[in-house]
Amino acid sequence: MRIWLIICGIVFGLNVQAVEIRQFDDPAKQQAYENLVKELRCLVCQNQSLADSDADLARDLRTEVYNIIQSGKSEQDAVKFLVDRYGDFVLYKPPLKISTSLLWLGPFGLLLTGLVYLGLLARKRSAGRKNEPALTEEERLRLHELKKRLEG
Amino acid sequence: MRFLIPLILFIVMVGFLAVGLKLDPREVPSPFIGKPTPAFNLPQLADPNKNFGNADLRGQVSLLNVWASWCVSCRQEHPLLLKLAKQNILPIYGLDYKDEREAGMDWLNRLGNPYTVSVFDADGKVGIDWGVYGVPETFVIDKQGVVRHKHTGPITEESWQKTLLPLILQLQKEGSPT
Numbered sequence: 001m002r003i004w005l006i007i008c009g010i011v012f013g014l015n016v017q018a019v020e021i022r023q024f025d026d027p028a029k030q031q032a033y034e035n036l037v038k039e040l041r042c043l044v045c046q047n048q049s050l051a052d053s054d055a056d057l058a059r060d061l062r063t064e065v066y067n068i069i070q071s072g073k074s075e076q077d078a079v080k081f082l083v084d085r086y087g088d089f090v091l092y093k094p095p096l097k098i099s100t101s102l103l104w105l106g107p108f109g110l111l112l113t114g115l116v117y118l119g120l121l122a123r124k125r126s127a128g129r130k131n132e133p134a135l136t137e138e139e140r141l142r143l144h145e146l147k148k149r150l151e152g
Numbered sequence: 153m154r155f156l157i158p159l160i161l162f163i164v165m166v167g168f169l170a171v172g173l174k175l176d177p178r179e180v181p182s183p184f185i186g187k188p189t190p191a192f193n194l195p196q197l198a199d200p201n202k203n204f205g206n207a208d209l210r211g212q213v214s215l216l217n218v219w220a221s222w223c224v225s226c227r228q229e230h231p232l233l234l235k236l237a238k239q240n241i242l243p244i245y246g247l248d249y250k251d252e253r254e255a256g257m258d259w260l261n262r263l264g265n266p267y268t269v270s271v272f273d274a275d276g277k278v279g280i281d282w283g284v285y286g287v288p289e290t291f292v293i294d295k296q297g298v299v300r301h302k303h304t305g306p307i308t309e310e311s312w313q314k315t316l317l318p319l320i321l322q323l324q325k326e327g328s329p330t
Binding site for chain 2: 043044046056057060061064083084085086087089
């Protein structure tokens with residue numbers, strides 16, 4: 001009996017998560033809040049969003065975001081609040097700036113380079129085929145002979 | 153020449169990786185560099201009836217060191233701060249971040265107090281306004297009250313000699329506020 005209690009405790013215990021209860025007076029605000037905390041990065045454990053992180057700072061920042069949204073301000077205001085203090089780093093989706101242009105345009109540049117390379121390669125191949133010397137009379141006769149023999 | 157292509161690609165990749173190795177992901181560039189200090193006005197740690205704010209930071213080059221009694225790296229940094237305080241190069245102000253007043257006072261009494269003044273940020277709101285994400289953090293503030301540098305993590309002898317001290321000396325030479 002006791003062993004089963006322990007097993008149940010382990011199995012169901014895994015589902016326990018640190019979730020604060022946040023009361024919103026408007027479901028739209030709740031949606032905005034939930035979107036935001038998923039999109040914003042926790043500074044302490046950098047590969048987690050504010051929503052995922054259990055760090056003390058993440059909790060404080062969630063509270064700040066909650067207060068901003070609950071007071072009726074927009075999502076942009078909440079994002080601005082954090083970017084003003086922590087820089088673009090808090091955004092998982094960084095804005096397009098000169099310093100981030102490589103990040104945004106780099107993959108397309110690589111794709112373009114690849115396509116150009118592929119095009120050049122294809123061109124070279126087809127050009128190479130055209131330049132193949134024509135068969136001499138003797139060769140043609142031999143080819144004819146071989147074909148005949150193969151087709152039986 | 154063709155066989156050089158993979159070699160060149162390899163060298164380029166190694167170059168990127170080498171740069172990546174040297175970058176510290178914990179060093180998040182502070183958006184405050186070159187901007188006036190965020191406004192704050194907090195009770196002092198030693199005396200809750202007295203306040204200290206960003207206006208008090210004007211007039212001379214200073215350090216603002218964010219610390220807490222619960223912070224392990226702060227303890228590591230502490231002896232160096234004490235040493236710097238003795239050298240009297242510039243005032244070091246402390247921001248006791250998300251701490252308890254008694255624990256903070258106890259820490260200073262036991263280990264020594266390098267701070268000209270420490271302010272007490274119980275709920276960490278001022279810390280957030282300063283973009284604090286990992287204590288200890290140290291800001292260099294110039295005579296005009298503009299943040300000029302941020303050091304994340306404990307100050308080491310090396311970072312002091314190489315970065316902080318030269319910057320401080322240079323800022324002290326700059327003209328006084330008009």
